[in-house]
Amino acid sequence: MVAAALAGDMDTFPKYLLRNAxxxxxxxxxxxxxFGIWQSWSWRExxxxxxxxxxxxxxxxxxxxxxIAVIGANRPRLYWTFAAAQSLxxxxxxxxxxxxxxxxxxxxxxxGVRFAVVQDQEQVDKIKSCAAKIPALTDVIYDEPRGLxxxxxxxxxxxxxxxxxxxxxxxxxxxxxxxxxxGIRAASGEDICVMLYTSGTTGRxxxxxxxxxxxxxxxxxxxxxxxxxxxxxxxxYLPLAWVGDHYLNYAQGYVAGLCMNxxxxxxxxxxxxxxxxxxxxxxxxxxxEQLLTSVTIRMEDAGWLKRxxxxxxxxxxxxxxxxxxxxxxxxxxxxLSYALGELVIYGPLKNVLGFSNIRVAYTAxxxxxxxxxxxxxxLGINLKxxxxxxxxxxxxTCQKDGSVRADTVGPAAPxxxxxxxxxxxxxxxxxxxxxxxxxxxxxxAEVMTDDGYVRTGDAGFFEPDGQLWIIDRAKDVGRLKxxxxxxxxxxxxxxxxxxxxKEAVAFGNGRDFCTAFLNIDLQAxxxxxxxxxxxxxxxxxxxxxxxxxxxxxxxVDATNLRLSREPMMAGxxxxxxxxxxxxxxxxxxxxxxxxxxxxxFVAERYAxxxxxxxxxxxxxxxxxxxxxxxxxxxxxxxxVRIHEARTHPAxxxxxxxxAA
Amino acid sequence: MNVxxxxxxxxxxxxxxxxxxxxxxxxxxxxxxxxVKAVTDISFxxxxxxxxxxxxxxxxxxxxxxxxxxxxxxPQKGTIVFRxxxxxxxxxxxxxxxxxxxxxxxxALFKGMSTLDNIMAGRSVLMNRNLIWQMLWHGxxxxxxxxxxxxxxxxxxxxxxxxxxxxxxxxLPYGLQKRVELGRALAMEPSLLLLDEPMAGMNLEEKEDxxxxxxxxxxxxxxxIALIEHDxxxxxDLSDRVVVLDYGKKIADGTPDAxxxxxxxxxxxxxxxH
Numbered sequence: 001m002v003a004a005a006l007a008g009d010m011d012t013f014p015k016y017l018l019r020n021a022x023x024x025x026x027x028x029x030x031x032x033x034x035f036g037i038w039q040s041w042s043w044r045e046x047x048x049x050x051x052x053x054x055x056x057x058x059x060x061x062x063x064x065x066x067x068i069a070v071i072g073a074n075r076p077r078l079y080w081t082f083a084a085a086q087s088l089x090x091x092x093x094x095x096x097x098x099x100x101x102x103x104x105x106x107x108x109x110x111x112g113v114r115f116a117v118v119q120d121q122e123q124v125d126k127i128k129s130c131a132a133k134i135p136a137l138t139d140v141i142y143d144e145p146r147g148l149x150x151x152x153x154x155x156x157x158x159x160x161x162x163x164x165x166x167x168x169x170x171x172x173x174x175x176x177x178x179x180x181x182x183g184i185r186a187a188s189g190e191d192i193c194v195m196l197y198t199s200g201t202t203g204r205x206x207x208x209x210x211x212x213x214x215x216x217x218x219x220x221x222x223x224x225x226x227x228x229x230x231x232x233x234x235x236x237y238l239p240l241a242w243v244g245d246h247y248l249n250y251a252q253g254y255v256a257g258l259c260m261n262x263x264x265x266x267x268x269x270x271x272x273x274x275x276x277x278x279x280x281x282x283x284x285x286x287x288x289e290q291l292l293t294s295v296t297i298r299m300e301d302a303g304w305l306k307r308x309x310x311x312x313x314x315x316x317x318x319x320x321x322x323x324x325x326x327x328x329x330x331x332x333x334x335x336l337s338y339a340l341g342e343l344v345i346y347g348p349l350k351n352v353l354g355f356s357n358i359r360v361a362y363t364a365x366x367x368x369x370x371x372x373x374x375x376x377x378x379l380g381i382n383l384k385x386x387x388x389x390x391x392x393x394x395x396x397t398c399q400k401d402g403s404v405r406a407d408t409v410g411p412a413a414p415x416x417x418x419x420x421x422x423x424x425x426x427x428x429x430x431x432x433x434x435x436x437x438x439x440x441x442x443x444x445a446e447v448m449t450d451d452g453y454v455r456t457g458d459a460g461f462f463e464p465d466g467q468l469w470i471i472d473r474a475k476d477v478g479r480l481k482x483x484x485x486x487x488x489x490x491x492x493x494x495x496x497x498x499x500x501x502k503e504a505v506a507f508g509n510g511r512d513f514c515t516a517f518l519n520i521d522l523q524a525x526x527x528x529x530x531x532x533x534x535x536x537x538x539x540x541x542x543x544x545x546x547x548x549x550x551x552x553x554x555x556v557d558a559t560n561l562r563l564s565r566e567p568m569m570a571g572x573x574x575x576x577x578x579x580x581x582x583x584x585x586x587x588x589x590x591x592x593x594x595x596x597x598x599x600x601f602v603a604e605r606y607a608x609x610x611x612x613x614x615x616x617x618x619x620x621x622x623x624x625x626x627x628x629x630x631x632x633x634x635x636x637x638x639x640v641r642i643h644e645a646r647t648h649p650a651x652x653x654x655x656x657x658x659a660a
Numbered sequence: 661m662n663v664x665x666x667x668x669x670x671x672x673x674x675x676x677x678x679x680x681x682x683x684x685x686x687x688x689x690x691x692x693x694x695x696v697k698a699v700t701d702i703s704f705x706x707x708x709x710x711x712x713x714x715x716x717x718x719x720x721x722x723x724x725x726x727x728x729x730x731x732x733x734x735p736q737k738g739t740i741v742f743r744x745x746x747x748x749x750x751x752x753x754x755x756x757x758x759x760x761x762x763x764x765x766x767x768a769l770f771k772g773m774s775t776l777d778n779i780m781a782g783r784s785v786l787m788n789r790n791l792i793w794q795m796l797w798h799g800x801x802x803x804x805x806x807x808x809x810x811x812x813x814x815x816x817x818x819x820x821x822x823x824x825x826x827x828x829x830x831x832l833p834y835g836l837q838k839r840v841e842l843g844r845a846l847a848m849e850p851s852l853l854l855l856d857e858p859m860a861g862m863n864l865e866e867k868e869d870x871x872x873x874x875x876x877x878x879x880x881x882x883x884x885i886a887l888i889e890h891d892x893x894x895x896x897d898l899s900d901r902v903v904v905l906d907y908g909k910k911i912a913d914g915t916p917d918a919x920x921x922x923x924x925x926x927x928x929x930x931x932x933x934h
Contacts, residue, residue, distance in 0.1 A: 035813035036825065146818075147876060267823035 011189025011213040014087040016254040021047035024257050027230050032076045033264035033272055054084040056166030060139055064089030067111050071095045072119025074236040074262045077143045077159055081117045082250055086193050087184050093195045094241040096593045105130035107197050111207055112136045121147040189213025195438055196243050198390050199592040207438030208390045218393050218432025219251040221414040226360045230257035232279045237269045247394040248282050273354030281361040285368040292372055293499045297527045313341035321378025326402045346379045355381050362386050369497035373406035385409045391454050393432030397468050408467035425474045426460045427453040478509030484571020491572055494562055498555040499524045503584050505602050507610055513575040515613040519583050540638055543579045552579055556645045570650030576613050577645055581638035587627045612642055677743055683708040683884050689738030691724055698724040699908045711878050712886045713895045716905035722888045726854050730762055731755035756785050759851030763841045771830030775840050778829055779815055782847030783808040815843045835866035855887040859894055
């Protein structure tokens with residue numbers, strides 16, 4: 001009851017920091033694997049770290065309303081920067097660490113940051129290389145000193161020095177600590193607490209401003225929804241700048257008082273996940289796909305006995321796993337088989353994957369295949385779907401335990417209003433919704449309706465059971481010349497459910513028929529090639545191999561068969577396709593930093609190939625520029641073969657109207 | 661009066677030579693195998709804190725020279741003065757105790773052992789407890805192991821190989837094996853680090869990484885480095901001074917710029933009409 005009374009006053013994250021330090025004291029708040037050992041900080045220790053940092057930043061001139069960029073991997077010190085900045089009324093702006101210098105400069109300049117806290121030399125170099133484009137930036141603070149010894153010290157500070165300054169000020173005048181706390185208590189929830197830049201699926205990224213009180217309210221709702229407490233733990237491994245990471249780890253972490261774990265490096269995430277065994281987990285479908293692919297590949301290489309055991313018990317899990325998870329009636333024999341399976345297969349498998357302690361897991365961002373989704377759920381992992389947006393500070397819908405489907409994203413999240421506009425667009429109003437795009441009033445006005453709803457830009461409809469079904473981006477949904485519905489995302493996702501296909505881009509709006517670009521999955525197809533003694537030197541060579549084309553053609557055929565069974569989609573079967581000679585890559589601008597295809601960009605870049613798909617040519621020579629990691633450019637040349645695919649007659653009467 | 665014995669082994673930071681001072685002096689060294697003269701009357705010096713490159717066309721005697729420094733070969737003529745001590749013949753393990761560590765042209769790691777164990781093996785020369793203690797793995801031996809493990813973790817962190825800590829090195833790609841080998845050499849905390857073609861067979865990205873590590877080892881830890889390398893771009897960028905060998909003879913010695921424009925060097929590399 002005290003908590004409930006307090007909750008009303010709790011409208012910023014630093015207030016939660018003070019309260020957690022008082023309430024949870026020695027409970028772990030943060031862990032980070034460093035030098036091979038998990039280092040940990042209790043809530044009280046975390047408060048002291050942040051206090052020293054905040055006082056140090058204050059001495060540097062950080063104050064109310066200043067923007068401070070946070071760039072790097074998931075490190076405790078970068079997460080502390082969020083709270084330290086917020087405690088001074090400054091606005092943290094997390095930026096994608098893998099953005100190339102130009103992209104980064106655009107965001108830093110647009111946000112008008114005065115300070116940047118970065119992880120290492122790489123980020124310092126990027127900022128220095130385009131310092132002229134970021135006139136407002138005066139000071140850069142780095143976490144890892146390696147390689148920075150010889151740099152001119154002007155405007156460059158070590159994180160530890162800033163904290164030492166803070167500690168020095170505190171030692172000289174102990175009352176500063178209290179004044180700082182009073183400042184936190186007096187702060188208003190109406191101030192902006194974070195600016196999150198969208199990943200820029202369409203055009204330049206925009207700075208989404210979120211008010212502290214909105215952010216806290218949203219987090220309170222979902223923390224209650226999933227019953228998160230200080231006993232929960234998460235592994236913070238998603239990009240720091242993505243709303244999902246900020247919300248699920250930082251916002252929910254502070255509100256619930258749970259323990260956030262930072263991996264040793266991006267390459268060690270699987271091991272770290274296994275060691276930590278978090279109780280709350282989020283991953284985009286892509287990661288679940290990779291996990292399933294690697295499990296499948298390793299089982300194919302396993303001995304006969306193991307393979308048979310695995311196949312048997314996975315079949316048992318497919319039959320009984322989900323009913324048991326959802327508490328539906330299951331015969332005793334089924335329960336016994338499943339219990340044995342848990343002992344022999346599921347338990348050890350979950351342990352290897354780091355999923356042993358998961359109580360709640362979510363996936364979002366893309367559609368997830370039914371088989372893939374069921375596989376993880378049947379192992380006893382409470383995997384659910386949510387639908388969200390940066391503009392909503394994540395949650396718009398989420399599925400309740402026990403009523404979970406693979407094809408929908410769930411009913412509205414707590415206190416969220418959703419409606420479908422007359423032209424089929426999903427619109428919402430939520431506690432966590434943003435207060436506007438930074439310095440883009442016009443764009444804000446375009447996205448907000450007059451009565452205070454946010455346009456998502458996604459087309460969708462409600463199923464009879466109240467769950468929302470997202471069809472596609474509203475502007476991507478089109479029609480073929482014959483009038484059949486063309487929903488590219490739906491077609492692409494159906495294709496991508498095959499482990500061999502990593503990426504797909506469908507075309508067809510205003511055309512006679514539907515076509516697709518495909519990327520093979522180098523891991524899955526590479527393993528197949530190895531087992532079948534097919535030598536290859538590069539992605540390009542493997543992608544162009546005639547045997548690979550046969551496999552992919554079979555997948556496309558199966559996709560068409562599946563589409564033919566969907567009354568709305570039967571007209572959009574793929575008639576011709578090609579396997580691209582290069583992997584779509586975020587460094588070339590073909591994917592966003594969250595790895596979504598930038599459709600318009602790809603269409604423009606590969607225009608000759610699209611024409612070839614519709615010209616009836618059997619092959620086409622192309623040259624494509626590509627960007628290496630260090631920013632230099634090179635070219636890929638290839639002759640891409642184009643394949644015909646068989647289409648199937650629609651099972652139901654074709655070309656039904658869209659549900660909207 | 662300080663009567664404590666001098667430390668048994670020298671660490672990179674404390675080998676009694678001031679930065680820029682003479683760390684090693686190779687004087688008139690000649691080495692031959694039967695009638696084949698591998699190196700003839702070679703003299704050069706290595707100063708503390710520098711990156712010194714030894715270059716030359718195939719068969720110029722670079723690796724032989726490194727093997728002489730390392731104590732693997734004993735030269736027929738000439739002497740080597742290392743940290744003020746002159747020596748004529750020496751076994752490789754003596755070289756290690758004096759503070760010389762090296763990597764090999766063809767990676768020479770324990771393939772079945774993990775990255776961690778391989779680097780830990782580099783520490784064995786610094787371990788004081790005897791075999792019996794180490795086998796018991798208790799008390800002082802355990803404390804010592806923990807202390808060494810901390811140093812090894814620093815190296816793992818430095819070389820960014822956390823993700824392969826437990827992977828057997830035989831399973832690693834070549835570029836990473838080279839990095840582990842560098843880690844093992846660093847674990848000895850050498851005064852002089854000898855690198856035999858650290859970038860052979862690497863792709864561009866791996867070369868860039870390796871260059872970064874070499875520069876960092878040199879700058880951050882103050883380790884003196886002598887390296888053999890074929891990639892001219894790398895050599896010229898990395899090293900402070902370069903010795904050029906051809907047919908076992910020294911044909912040039914100086915800064916990268918001076919060496920690049922040296923007539924003899926150009927002839928040796930591009931060939932001349934005889």
